[in-house]
Amino acid sequence: MxxxxxxxxxxxxxxxxxxxxxxxxxxxxxxxxxxxxxxxxxxxxxxxxxxxxxxxxxxxxxxxxxxxxxxxxxxxxxxxxxxxxxxxxxxxxxxHPLHMSALTADGKLHEALAINEISVFRQSAQAAKLEIQIDGKIRMDELICDGAIVSTPVGSTAYNLSAHGPILPIDAPLLALTPISPFRPRHWRGALLPNTARVKLVVRESKKRPMSAVADHNEIRSILEVDITEAPQNxxxxxxxxxxxxxxxxxxxxxxx
CATH class of the missing domain: 3.40.50.10330 (Probable inorganic polyphosphate/atp-NAD kinase; domain 1)
Structure with missing residues (x-):
C-alpha cells in the first residue's frame, strides 16, 4: 500500500x-x-x-x-x-490567516495576511491612543497604550503570550485582542473574540501619535486605521x-x- x-x-x-x-x-x-x-x-x-x-x-x-x-x-x-x-x-x-486592511496618512490602502498576528505599535515617544470597534460598534473609545495585538490561535503563543495574552487551542474559533503596555485603562487585559468578528483599530491624534501596523513580518507605517478579519477563503x-x-x-x- x-x-x-x-x-x-x-x-x-x-x-x-x-x-x-x-x-x-x-x-x-x-x-x-x-x-x-x-x-x-x-x-x-x-x-x-x-x-x-x-x-x-x-x-x-x-x-x-x-x-x-x-x-x-x-x-x-x-x-x-x-x-x-x-x-x-x-x-x-x-x-486560516488574518486579513489586514490598513489606511495610511497618504490615503493609500494596504492589505496583507498574517498567520500569527496583526499588531499596531506607536512610532514615537508619545503613547498611542486607539479607538476599538468590534463589528462596527465602539467597545472602547480610548485605549492609551504602546499598541495592541489581534492574534490567531497559532499566534497566541508568540508575541501575544509575551504581552500576557491568552493561549488558544489551535482549533478554537477565537481571536485574542491583547493590549501592549496599557496605561489607561491600566488594568484592561484584552478580550477573547469570535473568529467571525471584525476588529477595527482607529488611531487618535495620528499626527502627534503616529502608529505602524505589522502583519507577521509586513510593516505599514503612519496608519490611520486598521480593519482586521479572519480570511476563511485562505x-x-x-x-x-x-x-x-x-x-x-x-x-x-x-x-x-
Whole structure:
C-alpha cells in the first residue's frame, strides 16, 4: 500500500545546521520540488515555518516542521530516523490567516495576511491612543497604550503570550485582542473574540501619535486605521507529532511555573 506522504520536499533556513540537516535527509529519503510534493518538511525555527506557510498557502500541501533553530513552538523535535512513520502518524490542522486592511496618512490602502498576528505599535515617544470597534460598534473609545495585538490561535503563543495574552487551542474559533503596555485603562487585559468578528483599530491624534501596523513580518507605517478579519477563503495545513501536538504544547505552556 502506498504511503500518503511518499513525495517529500525538504526546505531549510539559511543556517549551516539546517542546511546540513537537509542534505542528510535528502540523501536518506530523496527530495522533489515543493510544488510536486505530498508534504513539505521545513528545517529551522518558527520564522521558517511562518515563511513556508505563507509561501504555500492555499496549495493544500501540509507542512511538517523539525526544529533546527532557536525557537520552535511550531516545530516538531528533530530526528532523522523514522521520518516516514512520523509523517504517517502526524496530526494535521488547517489554519486560516488574518486579513489586514490598513489606511495610511497618504490615503493609500494596504492589505496583507498574517498567520500569527496583526499588531499596531506607536512610532514615537508619545503613547498611542486607539479607538476599538468590534463589528462596527465602539467597545472602547480610548485605549492609551504602546499598541495592541489581534492574534490567531497559532499566534497566541508568540508575541501575544509575551504581552500576557491568552493561549488558544489551535482549533478554537477565537481571536485574542491583547493590549501592549496599557496605561489607561491600566488594568484592561484584552478580550477573547469570535473568529467571525471584525476588529477595527482607529488611531487618535495620528499626527502627534503616529502608529505602524505589522502583519507577521509586513510593516505599514503612519496608519490611520486598521480593519482586521479572519480570511476563511485562505488556508494552510500544519502537522504535529501526536505525542507532542498543539494541545499538549499549550497545556504544558500554561502549567509552567
Amino acid at each position: 502506498a504511503r500518503p506522504f511518499e513525495k517529500i520536499a525538504f526546505i531549510s533556513s539559511a543556517t549551516e545546521e539546517s542546511d546540513l540537516a537537509r542534505q542528510r535527509l535528502e540523501k536518506q529519503y530523496g527530495s522533489i520540488p515543493a510544488e510536486q510534493a505530498d508534504v513539505i518538511v521545513a528545517l529551522g525555527g518558527d520564522g521558517l515555518m511562518l515563511q513556508t506557510l505563507h509561501r504555500y498557502m492555499n496549495s493544500s500541501i501540509p507542512i511538517y516542521g523539525m526544529n533546527c533553530g532557536s525557537i520552535g513552538f511550531l516545530m516538531n523535535e528533530y530526528s532523522e530516523e523514522g521520518l516516514l512513520s512520523r509523517l504517517d502518524k502526524a496530526e494535521i490542522s488547517e489554519i 488556508s494552510c495545513k500544519i502537522m504535529f507529532d501526536p505525542e507532542h501536538g498543539w494541545t499538549e504544547r499549550i497545556l504544558t505552556e500554561q502549567f509552567r511555573y
